Amino acid sequence: MTEEFDDKLDRAARQLATEIAPERDLWPDIATAITQPRRSRWTPMFAQAAALVLLVGASSAITYVSVKNDSQPVVSIEPELVFEQTSFGANYNLGPGFQDARNSLRAELDVELMRLSPEARTNIQENLDLIHTAISDINVVLEKEPENVLLQQMLLRAYREELTLLSRVGGLTRNLTMRNDI
């Protein structure tokens, strides 16, 4: 009974129309879509943020070299670190490990900066400012495109750069590994 039904069902299924004309002409909408220039997701602000992240990376490396060779005791400064609150959309979250490491490094920063020369401190402050500008700019674009994965990755990279810079200043890299949980 079942096999007979299946046979009849298969025969009937093969008779169902496979070519069906749409009730309206779908071409005009398609023509509009394929002839319009595609909107680039690489907006000027997006590009600016990306350039900032790259700049931060290069600048951090220079700072590292500078800090590494600097051991002069100097007067303390009061760095004004303003950390951006941000949302990473649905794809990323800042892990608790990242937050802990960041808080710890921030607490150490004052002490560590006192050991550096004014030139090195200025260099570090400029780099931190660059990173915070990048984070701020990316956040502005992220508000408009909260699900943009590339932007989220750029923001994460900026935070990683900040973490790397802080850890280099404190000479704490031995206690840190690259965070994969953020």
Add this chain to the structure above:
Amino acid sequence: MEALLTVAGSDYSRGMANADTNIAVDEQAWILKAQRADARAFEVLYRLHVDKIYGLCLRMTGNVSEAEDCTQEAFIQAWNKMAKFRGDSAFATWLHRIAVNAVLGRIRKSKREQDRIQAVSDVQPARVVTGDTGELRDLAAAVDRLPERARHVFVLNAVYGYSHEEAAGMLGIAAGTSKAQLHRARRLLMQQLEEQGFTA
């Protein structure tokens, strides 16, 4: 544009009136032009294949509006991917794969399937025009009521004749899953259709 369409249509009609070989040759010529970003050539390909693609989308979604959207999405994607078409498979098969992806992508974006079914039942016209008559119309309606996965497998395998391996490849599932879903579809269809006198 209208005149150009007429010319293109005439070429296409002449190809249809001749042999399959001529159609294939004509199609190949249009494909090459479309790959060079010739939108008019792509329109010819659209008109050549739209009934096949819309039919597939309509069978898979069971809804006119969604089928129209999926058809348009499939052709837009096809346009964007034209350069990647190398002729390893028939152009129609290549389009079918893109259309199946368009349907699956649309479903992924939609809310829960139950919501979709409810929404569809609210807005769907009483009768979808498919050209099916009599028992075939009952069968088509029963297929539309199948659960999503079972419906997709049944449409690709039983209606369009794709093997389990081919259907599984299109749907991103295992061939064994395709077989299981076909079995499930048949049992559900039997339950529905026997009540309407569709018996062996």
